[in-house]
Amino acid sequence: MIVAKGPRLVVDVPAxxxxxTFRSTRLEDIETEQIQKVLESVGWRVRGPGGAAELLGIxxxxxxxxxxxxxxxxxxxxxx
Numbered sequence: 001m002i003v004a005k006g007p008r009l010v011v012d013v014p015a016x017x018x019x020x021t022f023r024s025t026r027l028e029d030i031e032t033e034q035i036q037k038v039l040e041s042v043g044w045r046v047r048g049p050g051g052a053a054e055l056l057g058i059x060x061x062x063x064x065x066x067x068x069x070x071x072x073x074x075x076x077x078x079x080x
Contacts, residue, residue, distance in 0.1 A: 046067075047060040
């Protein structure tokens, strides 16, 4: 039930607690974050059963292209 005295409803939005950061809502940022999380979870393996492309539901070549476009690179300490 919404109760308001008058023709207009005014809602006070609480300020975020200190230390809380908001993630970007840009599609490119969200895509980059998701791809990196999946790659990290599979040890940066793109292809094959259980690889990042399979988990993301896309073809390995498509994932390779998106990684280049988004500037996602395998950390230097990991083998391919």
